[in-house]
Amino acid sequence: MSADNKKIENVNKLLVKHFGIPPRNKELPDSVDMIIATILSQNTNDNNSYKAYQNLKKKYNSWYDLLKVRRTTIEKEIKVAGLGLQKSRAIKDFITNLYKEKKKISLDHIIDLENSAAISELTKFKGIGVKTASCVLLFAEGRNVCPVDTHVHRTVNRIGIVKASTPDKTFMKLNENFPPKIAHQFHTNLIRLGREICKPKNPSCGVCPLLKLCEFDEKNLSKKEKGNERSFMLLDSV
Ligand code: SF4
Numbered sequence: 001m002s003a004d005n006k007k008i009e010n011v012n013k014l015l016v017k018h019f020g021i022p023p024r025n026k027e028l029p030d031s032v033d034m035i036i037a038t039i040l041s042q043n044t045n046d047n048n049s050y051k052a053y054q055n056l057k058k059k060y061n062s063w064y065d066l067l068k069v070r071r072t073t074i075e076k077e078i079k080v081a082g083l084g085l086q087k088s089r090a091i092k093d094f095i096t097n098l099y100k101e102k103k104k105i106s107l108d109h110i111i112d113l114e115n116s117a118a119i120s121e122l123t124k125f126k127g128i129g130v131k132t133a134s135c136v137l138l139f140a141e142g143r144n145v146c147p148v149d150t151h152v153h154r155t156v157n158r159i160g161i162v163k164a165s166t167p168d169k170t171f172m173k174l175n176e177n178f179p180p181k182i183a184h185q186f187h188t189n190l191i192r193l194g195r196e197i198c199k200p201k202n203p204s205c206g207v208c209p210l211l212k213l214c215e216f217d218e219k220n221l222s223k224k225e226k227g228n229e230r231s232f233m234l235l236d237s238v
Pocket of ligand 1: 155158159197198199203204205208209210211214215216219220
């Protein structure tokens with residue numbers, strides 16, 4: 001069953017009322033920049049992945065330079081983001097394979113593809129999953145696509161918007177017929193909800209703006225903890 005669109009719209013209204021409309025880049029960033037930033041963002045906080053991204057941008061004039069650089073050199077530059085071996089390999093493989101296939105380091109060829117075709121095209125590259133591909137579509141191409149990371153997966157399943165066992169399955173159901181124009185605010189505010197209120201353990205349901213419509217059976221009403229201050233969002237800063 002696909003997602004309940006009425007519920008998506010109601011949740012979005014409540015999140016916007018609580019957190020506001022999240023700011024976003026005035027100019028859309030380059031899609032290759034977005035892939036690299038998203039690879040760096042895996043399993044770390046946005047501050048550290050942003051430092052690693054800036055290290056690469058400062059060190060290399062263009063991503064073409066990475067064709068000649070050893071993987072271990074990239075690993076040193078991105079150390080602050082953790083998982084250096086895995087992330088440097090994913091970056092090196094992506095740049096190398098993109099160049100081999102297109103004879104340039106550019107993702108212009110996906111611009112005219114439908115969302116699902118663009119995702120299939122991007123996920124052909126080793127190390128690029130559905131989440132990374134969908135971040136390119138939302139943040140670099142401005143499409144109305146809602147990427148699903150661990151926070152979005154957890155929250156939309158708890159709320160009852162979809163029922164799916166993995167982030168990729170949640171993504172497919174959520175985006176089958178997503179309501180127009182709200183993907184960026186919905187995605188970004190859900191990440192904020194997941195980081196500050198609807199945490200993996202002991203969610204602070206007592207202060208949650210979605211308490212009345214959330215279908216989660218194990219709500220935690222014992223604490224009235226206030227969430228943290230708004231945290232930095234990497235993918236709106238690339
Ligand atoms: S009510 Fe609780 S479980 Fe539901 S979204 Fe809010 S914090 Fe999460």
